[in-house]
Amino acid sequence: MTQEELTLLNIGENLDNLMNLDPRGYGVCRILYDASRRFTGKPLCLNAAQKLLETVKEGDLVFIMSGFVLIDNKSAETDGIVSSVLLCRALVMAFNAKPVIICQQDNVKAVRAMARVAGLHLYENIDDVLKNPVSMGVVPFTTDREKAETQADEILSHGLPSAVIANEFPGENRKGEYHNAVGRNTTELEAKADILFEKIKAKNILNIAIGDLGNELGMAAIQPQLDKYIPYAAEGKCACGCKGGLAVRTAADNIITATVSDWGCYAMIAMLAYLKGDLDIMHDSALEKEVLDAAVRNGMVDMYGWHIPAIDGFSDRYNMLLVDLMRECIEYPVRLKSKCKTWFDKTIELGFFDGKI
Numbered sequence: 001m002t003q004e005e006l007t008l009l010n011i012g013e014n015l016d017n018l019m020n021l022d023p024r025g026y027g028v029c030r031i032l033y034d035a036s037r038r039f040t041g042k043p044l045c046l047n048a049a050q051k052l053l054e055t056v057k058e059g060d061l062v063f064i065m066s067g068f069v070l071i072d073n074k075s076a077e078t079d080g081i082v083s084s085v086l087l088c089r090a091l092v093m094a095f096n097a098k099p100v101i102i103c104q105q106d107n108v109k110a111v112r113a114m115a116r117v118a119g120l121h122l123y124e125n126i127d128d129v130l131k132n133p134v135s136m137g138v139v140p141f142t143t144d145r146e147k148a149e150t151q152a153d154e155i156l157s158h159g160l161p162s163a164v165i166a167n168e169f170p171g172e173n174r175k176g177e178y179h180n181a182v183g184r185n186t187t188e189l190e191a192k193a194d195i196l197f198e199k200i201k202a203k204n205i206l207n208i209a210i211g212d213l214g215n216e217l218g219m220a221a222i223q224p225q226l227d228k229y230i231p232y233a234a235e236g237k238c239a240c241g242c243k244g245g246l247a248v249r250t251a252a253d254n255i256i257t258a259t260v261s262d263w264g265c266y267a268m269i270a271m272l273a274y275l276k277g278d279l280d281i282m283h284d285s286a287l288e289k290e291v292l293d294a295a296v297r298n299g300m301v302d303m304y305g306w307h308i309p310a311i312d313g314f315s316d317r318y319n320m321l322l323v324d325l326m327r328e329c330i331e332y333p334v335r336l337k338s339k340c341k342t343w344f345d346k347t348i349e350l351g352f353f354d355g356k357i
Contacts, residue, residue, distance in 0.1 A: 001348050001353055001354060001356075002348075003337075003341065003344040003345070003348070006344060006347070006348060006353055007333050007337075007344075008046060008274075008275075009042075009043065009046070009353065009356060011046070011271065011274055011329055011330060011333060012042065012043025012044075012045055012046030012047075012271060013043050014329045015043070015045045015046075015267040015270055015271055015326060015329055016033070016037075016043045016044055016045055016267065018263070018267065018322060018325055018326055018329070019045065019256075019258035019259065019260075019263040019264045019266065019267040020033050020257075020258055020259055020263075021259060021263075021322075022259055023259075023314070023318075024259075024313075028212075028213065028230065028259075029212070029257065029258060029259040031225065031229045031230060032211075032212070032213075032214070032222065032225070032226075032230075032257035033257055033258075034225065035222035035224075035225035035226075035257075036221070036222055036255050036256070036257040039221055039222055039255065040254070040255065043271075044255070044256045044257065044264070044267075045256060045264070045267035045268045045270070045271040046271055047254060048208050048254055048256055048268045048271070049268050049271035049272040049274075049275055050275065051163075051206055051208065051254055052091075052094075052163060052206070052208075052268075052272060053272065053275050053276070055162050055163055055206045056091065056094075056095045056097050056162050056163055057095065057097075057162065058095055058096045058097070059096065059097070059098060059130075060095065060097050060098065060161065060162035060163075061097075061098050061099075061100060061126070061129075061130070061158075061159050061160070061161040061162065062091055062097050062098065062099045062100070062161050062162060062163045062164070062165070063099075063100055063102055063155075063161045063163075063164040063165070063196075063200070064084045064087060064088065064099055064100065064101050064102065064164075064165045064167060065101075065102045065103070065141075065164065065165070065166045065167065065169040065193055065196070065197060065217065066080040066081050066084040066101060066102075066103055066107075066166070066167040066168055066169050067080055067081050067084075067103035067104050067106070067107040067168070067169060067170075067191070068080060068168060068169070068170055068180075068186075068190070069104055069106050069186065069189040069190060070180070070186075070301065070303070070305060071180055071184055071186045071189060072305055073301065073305050074106075074189065075106065075299065075300065075301045075305070076103075076104065076106040076107045076110065076299070076300050076301070077300065077301055077302065077303055078262075078292065078295050078296065078300045078301065078302060078303075078310070078311045078312075079168050079212075079260055079261050079262050079303065079311050079312050080167050080168025080169065080210075080261050080262065080265075081101075081103065081107050081110065081111065081114075081168075081295065081300065082114070082262055082291055082292055082295055082311060083167060083261070083262035083263075083265035083266055083269075084101055084103075084167050084265070085101070085111060085114040085115060085118055085120075085136075085291060086118060086265070086266070086269065086283050086287070086288075086291060087099070087165070087167070087265055087268075087269060088101065088115070088118065088120060088136040089118040089119065089120060089136075089283065090269045090272060090273070090281045090282070090283075092120060092134060092135075092136065093278065093280065093281045094272055094273075094276050094278070094281050096133075097162075098129050098130055098135065098136075098137070099129075099136045099137070100126055100129055100136065100137035100138070100139060100161075101136065101137065101138045101139070102139050102141050102155070102191070102193055102196065103138065103139075103140060103141065103191065104140060104141065104143065104189070104190065104191045105140040106299075107138075107140075107300070108124075108138055108140050109298045109299055110294070110295045110298040110299055110300045111138045112138070112298070113294040113295070113297065113298040114291050114294045114295055114298075115136055115138075116294075117287070117290045117291050117294045118283075118287070118291060119134070120134055120135060120136045121133075121134055121135040121136070122135070122136055122137070122138060123135055123136075123137050123138075124137065124138055124139065125137070126139065126155070126158035126159070127158055130158070130159065139155060140191075141191035141192070141193045141196070142191065142192060143188065143189065143190060143191055143192060144192065145176075145192045147192075148192040148193065148194075148195050148196075149195050151196075152193070152195045152196040152199055153199075155196060156196075156199065156200075160200070160203065160205065161200065161205060162205065162206065163205065163206040163207070163208065164196075164197060164200045164201070164205060164206070164207050164208075165207075165208045165209075165210070166197055166207075166208070166209040166210065166216065166217040166218045166252065167209075167210040167261055167265050168210060168211065168212070168216055168261035168262070169191075169193070169216055169217045169218075170186070170190040170191070170215065170216065170217065171194055171215065171216055171217030171218065171219065171220075171248030171249070171250050172187075172192075172194050172248065172249060172250075173215075173238075173242070173244040173245055173246060173247060173248055173249055174235065174244045174245070174247075174249045175242040175243070175244030176244075177238075177240065177242040177244055178190040178215070179215050179232070179238050179239075179240070179245075179246035180215070180246075181213055181215065181232075181246075181303075182231075182232060182239060183231075183232030183237065183238035183239035183240065183245070183246050184238075184239050184240060185238070185239075185240035185241075185242065193217075194217060194250055197217055197218070197250060197252075198250060201252070201253070206253075206254070207252050207253050207254065208252060208253075208254045208255070208256065208268075209221070209252035209254070209255045209256070210255070210256045210257075210258070210261050210264045210265055210268075211255070211256075211257055211261055211264075212257065212258055212259060212260055212261045212264070212312070213230065213246070214226040214230050214233050214246060214247045214248065215233075215246040215247070215248060216248065216261065217248060217250055217252075218248070218250060218251065218252030218255060219247070219248050219251075219252075219255065219257075220247065220248050220249055220250050220251035221251040221252055221253075221255045222255065222257075223247055223251070226247040227245070227247060230246075230247070232245065232246045233245050233246050233247040234247065256268060259312075260311055260312045260314065262311050262312075262319070263322060266282075266322070266323060266326055267326060269281065269282050269283070270282045270326040270327065270329065270330050271330070273330055274330040274333070274334075277334075279327065279330060279331055279334075282323075282326065282327050282330065283323065284323065284324070284327060285320035285321070285323045285324045286320075288316075288319055288320050288323045289309070289316050289320055292309045292310075292311070292316055292319065293309050293316070295309075296308060296309050
């Protein structure tokens with residue numbers, strides 16, 4: 001093992017640990033991470049960032065599927081969409097890529113506002129994204145199942161992406177139904193874009209899924225763990241009449257699980273920033289607050305339905321602190337690379353980390 005390999009391993013561990021902090025204390029993130037880490041075989045954020053680095057090239061389309069609509073007030077929630085816009089920024093900075101967010105119509109107004117804050121030009125036509133610099137796209141996807149395949153084919157007619165990332169995006173269960181975190185049926189509200197993800201995956205294109213419960217597209221990669229340990233996940237355990245449970249049926253090839261999906265996305269962005277040698281690919285806490293504020297001012301709500309700058313019940317202050325900690329995790333190793341070399345050499349020599357990456 002080399003010094004750089006050991007550094008990568010431990011930065012990945014640090015970021016994975018931060019994205020799985022459990023302030024609520026009920027342990028769901030630990031259950032998910034136990035399975036997703038065994039599935040992946042290395043730190044989740046490291047795996048995803050390395051795959052992006054190996055795959056995405058200048059000018060490539062990257063599809064980011066994101067957005068949940070909450071059933072009680074029929075509003076789009078902040079988790080997923082906030083980090084997806086910041087991921088668009090990161091992909092443009094890292095690769096000069098052409099990211100396009102696929103979401104429900106309910107999210108589009110907020111995406112427009114967040115894109116401006118993130119410094120990107122937003123287009124609602126994929127061809128315009130491909131033609132113009134410093135740009136991203138947004139495409140609202142239908143909630144009508146009968147129109148889903150036609151729209152998926154139309155989207156793909158503009159060009160195949162080099163990667164697709166499902167970030168806190170609803171997925172249908174084994175009965176074709178969609179559910180919220182407590183097993184209530186939300187099928188009428190959600191985009192029926194599973195078919196788009198599956199068409200892309202079938203072409204052996206890089207696919208990554210980010211989730212925090214198991215009702216998100218792609219999380220069937222760890223379905224046995226979901227069925228056994230996550231409330232409402234297994235067949236017959238949801239709160240509606242479908243009896244299919246909230247666990248989704250579609251499995252991604254690469255997954256990130258976190259306490260909050262946005263945090264998992266931030267960890268991936270931070271790891272990508274380190275791998276590219278550019279700290280600024282990872283946004284700072286000031287931009288985190290500006291983007292989150294823009295989301296809320298344009299109709300998005302926290303998980304509990306409040307129009308406040310929060311994500312899954314965690315305040316803007318908490319999210320800002322987490323972003324700053326993640327930035328510190330990728331800045332320190334660069335600064336101390338030479339100063340700590342002796343310690344690296346001695347630690348590697350003693351062999352504890354052999355075979356761990």
